[in-house]
Amino acid sequence: MARLFGTDGVRGLANGDLTPELALSVAAAAARVLAEHDSTHRPVAVVGRDPRASGEMLDAAVTAGLTSAGADVLRVGALPTPAVAYLVAALNADVGVMISASHNPMPDNGVKLFAAGGHKLPDEVEDEIEQKMGSGFVRPTGSGIGRVRDITDAESQYVEHLIKVTPHSLDGIKVVVDCANGAASVAAPDAYRRAGAEVIAINANPDGLNINDACGSTHLDVIAAAVREHGADLGIAHDGDADRCLAVDADGAEIDGDQIMAILAVAMRDSGELYEDTLVATVMSNLGLHIAMREAGITLRTTAVGDRYVLQDLKAGGFSLGGEQSGHVVLPAHATTGDGLLTALRLMARMAETGKSLAELAGVMRRLPQVLINVKVSDKAAVAKATSVSEAVASVEAELGDTGRVLLRPSGTEQLVRVMVEATSHEQAESAAQRLAGVVSSVH
Numbered sequence: 208m209a210r211l212f213g214t215d216g217v218r219g220l221a222n223g224d225l226t227p228e229l230a231l232s233v234a235a236a237a238a239r240v241l242a243e244h245d246s247t248h249r250p251v252a253v254v255g256r257d258p259r260a261s262g263e264m265l266d267a268a269v270t271a272g273l274t275s276a277g278a279d280v281l282r283v284g285a286l287p288t289p290a291v292a293y294l295v296a297a298l299n300a301d302v303g304v305m306i307s308a309s310h311n312p313m314p315d316n317g318v319k320l321f322a323a324g325g326h327k328l329p330d331e332v333e334d335e336i337e338q339k340m341g342s343g344f345v346r347p348t349g350s351g352i353g354r355v356r357d358i359t360d361a362e363s364q365y366v367e368h369l370i371k372v373t374p375h376s377l378d379g380i381k382v383v384v385d386c387a388n389g390a391a392s393v394a395a396p397d398a399y400r401r402a403g404a405e406v407i408a409i410n411a412n413p414d415g416l417n418i419n420d421a422c423g424s425t426h427l428d429v430i431a432a433a434v435r436e437h438g439a440d441l442g443i444a445h446d447g448d449a450d451r452c453l454a455v456d457a458d459g460a461e462i463d464g465d466q467i468m469a470i471l472a473v474a475m476r477d478s479g480e481l482y483e484d485t486l487v488a489t490v491m492s493n494l495g496l497h498i499a500m501r502e503a504g505i506t507l508r509t510t511a512v513g514d515r516y517v518l519q520d521l522k523a524g525g526f527s528l529g530g531e532q533s534g535h536v537v538l539p540a541h542a543t544t545g546d547g548l549l550t551a552l553r554l555m556a557r558m559a560e561t562g563k564s565l566a567e568l569a570g571v572m573r574r575l576p577q578v579l580i581n582v583k584v585s586d587k588a589a590v591a592k593a594t595s596v597s598e599a600v601a602s603v604e605a606e607l608g609d610t611g612r613v614l615l616r617p618s619g620t621e622q623l624v625r626v627m628v629e630a631t632s633h634e635q636a637e638s639a640a641q642r643l644a645g646v647v648s649s650v651h
Contacts, residue, residue: 211340212333214513216319218308221261227268230318234272234304236339237320238353240332241301242277249353250278253298255291255361256306257390257448260415261316265306269318273304274353275346283361285413287390287449289546290365292325296543297364302328307390310425310446313418325543327518366398369548372541374478375556377404382555383442385430386411387423391449391548398548399443404555407437419446424453424534431459440558441565443551451534452547454554456566464534465496467554469572471536472505472528474557480527480540481505487520487529489513494612494629499572512616514545575611576633578640580626582647587617590624590650599646603628603639611636613643 211217217233219225234252241250252273256262262285270280278301283294288305295303303321311317320328320336347353358364382399386392388410396408410422410429422429423446430442434455441462442455454462468486475481485506488496492509500507508524510516514537517529521539530536535545542549558565584590596615603613611630618625626643630636 211337214515215309216305216317218311218315218317220314221259221265221316225265225316225318227264230265230268230306231272231275232340233318233336234269235276236336237302237304238273238276238278239339239344240335245301250302251281251298251300252278253281253283253291253295253300253303254306255283255286255294255304257308257418258285258388258392258413258415259308259313259316259418259447261314262306263415265316265318269304269306270355274355276344276353277347277351278353280353280355281358282355283358285390286361286365287394287546287548288319289450289542289544289549290361290390290394292321292544293365293368293542294358294361295321295323295325297368298358305448307448309448309450310419310423313416313420321543327515327544362394362397366394366401369398369552370401372549373402373552373556375560377402377552377555377559380441380555380559381405381407381437381439383407383409383430383433383437383439384411384551385409385423385433385442385444386449387419387445387447388413388417389419389423389445389447389449391445395443395445395449395548395551398552399555402552402555407433407439409433423447424451427453427455427461431455431461435459441555445547449547450545452536452550452554453534454551454565456569457564458566460566462565462569463574464530464532464536465493466569466572466574467534467550468528468530468536469496469499470557470568471550471553472500473503473571474553474560475528476503476505482525482527485524485526487517487524487526489517489531490614490616491627492532493574493577495572495574503571518544575629575631576636577627577629578633578636580640580644581618582624582626582644584622584624584647585651587622587624590615590647591617593650595646596650599643603643606639607635611639613639615643615647
């Protein structure tokens with residue numbers, strides 16, 4: 208049977224794959240596992256959600272599951288995922304539950320669990336929870352049933368934390384923020400204004416149905432047009448749960464996660480915050496990031512694709528900055544997970560500190576053209592072993608030399624091989640990627 212927990216919790220079509228019964232079962236099992244790990248006190252859980260309509264239903268189910276197993280619940284309402292992670296630590300809770308499907312369309316939803324301190328729940332604990340689901344247990348009654356309390360100042364606690372760790376006033380910065388009609392619709396404009404910026408907020412009126420709907424970090428054309436219309440210095444785009452941040456400069460040009468990491472890495476190197484002058488990114492980061500970091504005297508470590516692998520490497524090495532091209536950036540000194548608001552504040556603080564435009568700062572890195580082709584195959588393992596594929600890859604690598612890069616990566620869930628090529632021109636990258644895709648698809 209497939210593992211219930213994916214790389215980002217339990218996710219699926221709300222009330223289809225992800226039913227309230229399933230959410231209740233996950234929550235009740237989590238409370239039981241926590242109680243077994245530490246029987247000295249009643250478990251305490253922080254429960255938050257993004258604004259999608261199904262979150263109300265799943266919030267009720269999760270709360271019922273936790274309290275039915277004897278855990279107390281602190282409900283924080285609609286808040287970004289990183290806010291819930293922060294509040295788990297700030298409120299000294301034993302677990303956090305975030306109900307969100309991030310950048311997915313509105314009909315989807317998910318249940319993500321955080322351990323004490325706001326850290327990712329270890330795989331072995333997720334496995335314990337899954338094993339407990341559906342098994343009988345003695346339900347508490349009377350005073351043993353968990354209690355529920357609403358934390359009315361949760362958003363202000365989180366924003367106050369963000370302001371404290373922002374290194375420079377944002378006075379003089381004019382920013383448009385696209386909140387994706389999501390979890391950051393209140394917190395992001397509030398945080399940026401309190402840090403000193405002039406803020407124009409768009410797509411900040413969630414109605415439960417419009418989250419991620421032609422807006423946010425997956426539709427940067429919207430924020431680019433708004434920046435030009437308002438004559439802003441930059442635009443910030445979040446996804447539905449605001450664990451990501453992408454940007455556009457004053458002309459509306461995209462600044463992706465790699466460029467944001469390059470800017471922050473140089474800033475943190477200059478301030479002495481970049482531990483061992485090292486940045487952690489995934490193998491999908493653009494070759495331009497590798498070149499820029501080498502020229503800046505910064506070591507770039509790469510991991511497998513996925514924020515969990517970035518987090519593992521950050522923790523293992525004690526490093527202070529990591530992330531993904533998608534705009535999921537982690538600053539472990541101030542957050543236990545990707546925090547789009549924290550990232551945006553740091554980016555704008557660098558602009559304010561240096562007096563440079565975002566385009567100037569992003570000039571530290573030249574993004575090489577990147578072409579990605581998903582090739583359907585009958586056997587991923589056969590492709591990995593095929594001599595024809597290895598020879599084709601070697602040929603393209605020789606052709607590109609130091610000016611390009613090839614990456615073949617099998618999908619973790621489908622019979623697909625992802626062919627990625629970077630080169631000095633889009634035409635060269637496209638031609639090489641198509642040639643490789645042809646060789647991959649011919650393997651049987």
